[in-house]
Amino acid sequence: MLDDGENNIFDCGKLWKIKVPPRVRCFLWMLAIDRLSTKEFLVKRGVSFQNLTINCSWCDGVPECASHLFFKCKFIEGFWGRIFKWWEVAWKQVEGFLDFFVLCNNVRLAEIWKQLSLIAIEAACWTIWLARNELIFDKKRVYMENLVYQSKMRALLWIRSIHEEIFLKENLWWISPLRCQVDSIKSKPAVFCWRPLPVGWLKFNVCGIELEDKAGCGGVLRDMEGVARVIFSGAVNVNNAEEAEIGAVKIALEVFLAMNWKPKESLFIKIGSLVALSWCVNKVLRPWSLQSAFAEIEIAMLKVGNVVFSLAGRKGIGIVFSLAMVGVNRTQIFKAWW
Numbered sequence: 001m002l003d004d005g006e007n008n009i010f011d012c013g014k015l016w017k018i019k020v021p022p023r024v025r026c027f028l029w030m031l032a033i034d035r036l037s038t039k040e041f042l043v044k045r046g047v048s049f050q051n052l053t054i055n056c057s058w059c060d061g062v063p064e065c066a067s068h069l070f071f072k073c074k075f076i077e078g079f080w081g082r083i084f085k086w087w088e089v090a091w092k093q094v095e096g097f098l099d100f101f102v103l104c105n106n107v108r109l110a111e112i113w114k115q116l117s118l119i120a121i122e123a124a125c126w127t128i129w130l131a132r133n134e135l136i137f138d139k140k141r142v143y144m145e146n147l148v149y150q151s152k153m154r155a156l157l158w159i160r161s162i163h164e165e166i167f168l169k170e171n172l173w174w175i176s177p178l179r180c181q182v183d184s185i186k187s188k189p190a191v192f193c194w195r196p197l198p199v200g201w202l203k204f205n206v207c208g209i210e211l212e213d214k215a216g217c218g219g220v221l222r223d224m225e226g227v228a229r230v231i232f233s234g235a236v237n238v239n240n241a242e243e244a245e246i247g248a249v250k251i252a253l254e255v256f257l258a259m260n261w262k263p264k265e266s267l268f269i270k271i272g273s274l275v276a277l278s279w280c281v282n283k284v285l286r287p288w289s290l291q292s293a294f295a296e297i298e299i300a301m302l303k304v305g306n307v308v309f310s311l312a313g314r315k316g317i318g319i320v321f322s323l324a325m326v327g328v329n330r331t332q333i334f335k336a337w338w
Contacts, residue, residue, distance in 0.1 A: 039064040067096040120155035203268040207320035208244025217248035218323020233323040234333030245276040253300035270312035
């Protein structure tokens with residue numbers, strides 16, 4: 001619901017107070033003052049494009065300026081329609097970032113939800129920019145489903161990193177944030193407490209699930225500060241949740257090696273299934289059907305160096321369980337790191 005009575009003058013102070021990564025705040029400021037390096041912006045400053053059209057990266061219909069790229073393109077309007085519907089708010093066409101910022105700030109929500117919605121909106125803006133750059137420089141087109149998914153996941157990770165005092169029911173996050181029950185850690189019994197990792201260690205939480213004869217897996221890599229560095233999610237061709245979890249372990253090691261992390265760190269891999277954990281730590285118990293998967297895991301572990309497997313408490317794998325749930329219906333593995 002919008003509050004039309006609020007002042008529509010752009011307040012730059014509000015922009016800098018949104019709790020998103022510093023480089024994202026800088027990006028938003030450049031977007032607000034129309035200084036992003038869009039194609040039209042670069043052409044006006046004498047940059048020539050030889051083998052690249054200056055038209056919109058999404059629709060290729062008009063020259064790419066910030067207002068069209070982020071708000072006026074029909075593809076992006078469809079994207080914002082989905083994001084606002086996710087927040088149970090009506091999308092209204094805007095002329096540019098200033099109108100958009102006012103629209104977002106005038107949404108009537110309780111204070112905590114207002115903060116979370118602004119984080120989610122800025123995560124969506126940042127996701128649009130990253131997807132646009134991938135399209136231009138890597139020729140990698142991002143489809144609507146993935147663009148929305150990446151925005152939701154990035155928002156969830158930022159909220160979890162910034163608001164450690166808040167518990168969200170993450171299985172409902174993908175449907176509507178407003179349906180997640182927001183509880184303060186102070187109001188909950190201390191049944192689960194995150195413990196910092198030893199210096200020089202990283203932790204991969206992995207999870208696999210089986211749902212209606214289909215299986216999915218997910219994983220999140222965190223550093224000693226508890227900040228997420230890597231996520232992956234996708235479907236796996238296996239028979240049960242335990243095997244899906246082994247698939248997640250294999251993907252986690254592959255992603256870790258692909259990142260070429262420097263310097264090399266010791267790695268905890270926390271698994272949600274006691275059965276899957278027993279397979280990882282005891283070669284005798286491994287099913288014959290998974291011998292090839294474990295052979296690849298052993299090779300990857302040698303390349304990583306020091307790898308330790310342990311059991312994760314069920315309340316400690318909320319994000320990866322959500323990733324596994326979403327991964328069941330994904331057509332390909334989604335991987336991202338930053």
